[in-house]
Amino acid sequence: MNILKEIKKFSKINKDRIAIHSGDTCLSYGQLDDYSDRLAAWLNREYKESRTPVIVYGHKNPYMIVCFLACAKSGRAYCPQDISIPDQRVLDTVECVEPDVILQVEGNIDFAGANVKKLSDIEKIIENETEIIDESCWVKPDDNYYIIFTSGSTGKPKGVQITFDCLNNYLDWSTNLGSGKEDKEGKNFGNQAPFSFDLSVMDLYTCLACGGTLHTLTKKMQENYGLMYEHFEKSDINVWVSTPSFADMCMADRKFNKEMLPNLEMFLFCGEVLTISTVQKLHERFPGVKVINTYGPTESTVAVSDVLITSELLDEMTVKGKSLPVGHEKPGTWLEIHNEKGEILPEGQQGEIIIIGDTVSTGYFGRDDLTEKAFFKCVRGGREYRAYHTGDAGYKVGGQLFYNGRIDLQVKLNGYRIEIEDIENNMLKLPQISHAVVIPNVKEGKVKSLTAFVTGELGGRTPQEFGREIKKELKDILPIYMIPKKVKYIEEIPMNNNGKADRKYLGGLL
Numbered sequence: 001m002n003i004l005k006e007i008k009k010f011s012k013i014n015k016d017r018i019a020i021h022s023g024d025t026c027l028s029y030g031q032l033d034d035y036s037d038r039l040a041a042w043l044n045r046e047y048k049e050s051r052t053p054v055i056v057y058g059h060k061n062p063y064m065i066v067c068f069l070a071c072a073k074s075g076r077a078y079c080p081q082d083i084s085i086p087d088q089r090v091l092d093t094v095e096c097v098e099p100d101v102i103l104q105v106e107g108n109i110d111f112a113g114a115n116v117k118k119l120s121d122i123e124k125i126i127e128n129e130t131e132i133i134d135e136s137c138w139v140k141p142d143d144n145y146y147i148i149f150t151s152g153s154t155g156k157p158k159g160v161q162i163t164f165d166c167l168n169n170y171l172d173w174s175t176n177l178g179s180g181k182e183d184k185e186g187k188n189f190g191n192q193a194p195f196s197f198d199l200s201v202m203d204l205y206t207c208l209a210c211g212g213t214l215h216t217l218t219k220k221m222q223e224n225y226g227l228m229y230e231h232f233e234k235s236d237i238n239v240w241v242s243t244p245s246f247a248d249m250c251m252a253d254r255k256f257n258k259e260m261l262p263n264l265e266m267f268l269f270c271g272e273v274l275t276i277s278t279v280q281k282l283h284e285r286f287p288g289v290k291v292i293n294t295y296g297p298t299e300s301t302v303a304v305s306d307v308l309i310t311s312e313l314l315d316e317m318t319v320k321g322k323s324l325p326v327g328h329e330k331p332g333t334w335l336e337i338h339n340e341k342g343e344i345l346p347e348g349q350q351g352e353i354i355i356i357g358d359t360v361s362t363g364y365f366g367r368d369d370l371t372e373k374a375f376f377k378c379v380r381g382g383r384e385y386r387a388y389h390t391g392d393a394g395y396k397v398g399g400q401l402f403y404n405g406r407i408d409l410q411v412k413l414n415g416y417r418i419e420i421e422d423i424e425n426n427m428l429k430l431p432q433i434s435h436a437v438v439i440p441n442v443k444e445g446k447v448k449s450l451t452a453f454v455t456g457e458l459g460g461r462t463p464q465e466f467g468r469e470i471k472k473e474l475k476d477i478l479p480i481y482m483i484p485k486k487v488k489y490i491e492e493i494p495m496n497n498n499g500k501a502d503r504k505y506l507g508g509l510l
């Protein structure tokens with residue numbers, strides 16, 4: 001598959017079909033293709049010599065997609081940044097990427113002297129552009145197509161580079177999840193995740209590859225449940241893509257059922273543990289709708305395995321007292337369980353999940369040190385592939401993969417990927433804190449909340465006032481979902497024999 005060619009194809013055979021629907025605005029396939037062709041021609045002329053990635057800043061405006069495609073058509077990677085990311089974190093990313101230009105579709109942020117084109121500029125450029133980009137300028141198979149930044153343990157996000165080939169290989173598989181690609185043509189796809197998270201690649205590009213219509217969920221809708229349910233009713237979604245946590249949240253209202261989404265065909269889940277109880281509720285509320293669990297990290301283009309969760313499978317896992325599997329690998333991928341020496345473990349034995357195959361990233365942008373630690377190359381099926389150490393613990397039974405937690409301090413909270421040290425290192429930026437240890441509160445295998453234990457200068461404040469002040473100040477440097485629910489002042493952080501913070505002991509204090 002070549003996603004850019006697929007979009008062009010739909011823009012020719014059905015140019016008026018809506019590609020993206022967001023709030024009150026929408027763009028057809030014809031507009032999406034034409035506008036991105038023009039913007040690409042401008043980018044190519046204006047910044048000819050350089051192929052530096054472009055930062056695309058905004059939220060769910062359809063022009064975000066015009067910018068993404070324009071970058072790809074002009075041979076550049078794009079780096080999506082959502083308006084919900086604190087300004088300082090966005091600026092850290094700008095510093096890392098050093099873009100020639102930032103395309104700011106939405107939001108208010110001071111890019112401190114960088115070359116910024118706002119939506120009104122972008123619209124003018126598109127209107128005035130007379131050239132159309134030539135296909136020879138498009139990103140090549142091994143070029144970066146996008147760079148998505150994800151939580152990094154140093155306190156600064158790291159940019160995962162995904163090539164054009166990775167994306168196309170991923171789409172060959174994702175377009176056939178639950179039903180064939182042809183069956184999805186013209187269908188309505190639901191989007192939940194901001195475009196700065198790779199889960200959105202599953203809805204956005206699978207939809208565009210099938211000639212479907214993407215219905216985006218905006219921040220405004222997510223903040224007002226009434227609006228959100230109204231949006232579901234209006235958009236008549238056929239293919240649902242979200243984290244399990246988001247579906248759980250929607251199920252808080254009994255109205256969230258087959259009557260609200262009468263034409264729903266499947267739920268595609270990814271990003272965190274899908275529990276038996278979530279699927280039981282979905283089967284009850286949406287009889288006949290397929291529930292598919294997929295697994296994978298941003299570093300291997302969204303997802304690499306899938307399994308249809310049938311009632312029989314639910315019963316079998318309930319009887320065995322096991323959690324749900326994450327499935328079999330997609331074609332072109334090997335999922336192996338390795339021990340610490342890098343040896344492949346036999347079925348049933350637990351080790352680290354290693355992903356080898358044609359959707360594995362080339363590594364972290366500008367961070368060869370981190371890339372070297374997490375990625376390696378190996379030969380499978382007579383060909384050399386990139387391989388990735390997921391840091392996930394797991395095992396296989398009958399060729400089926402089971403996820404069983406992490407071997408490091410990364411967690412998933414409400415579907416968001418967080419390196420615990422990312423929070424701790426950012427907390428240390430506050431002058432009143434001298435030591436911070438963040439502990440996840442885990443129930444039924446899922447992280448429910450985070451608690452930070454901190455030492456520092458109370459300076460006349462009560463421990464409660466101290467905690468409240470820290471949470472408030474963290475809003476400037478961390479995304480909301482990374483701010484610990486509780487910040488507890490303690491006089492001293494307990495240490496274990498290795499001289500490290502005793503996380504186990506602190507976990508007992510939750």
Ligand code: AMP
Nearest residue numbers: 270271272273294295296297298403417
């Ligand atoms: P992200 O890069 O944000 O997609 O996060 C990737 C991580 O999410 C993986 O390494 C796993 O730890 C976790 N994850 C993804 N999919 C699943 C799943 N289906 N079940 C359990 N954990 C998952």
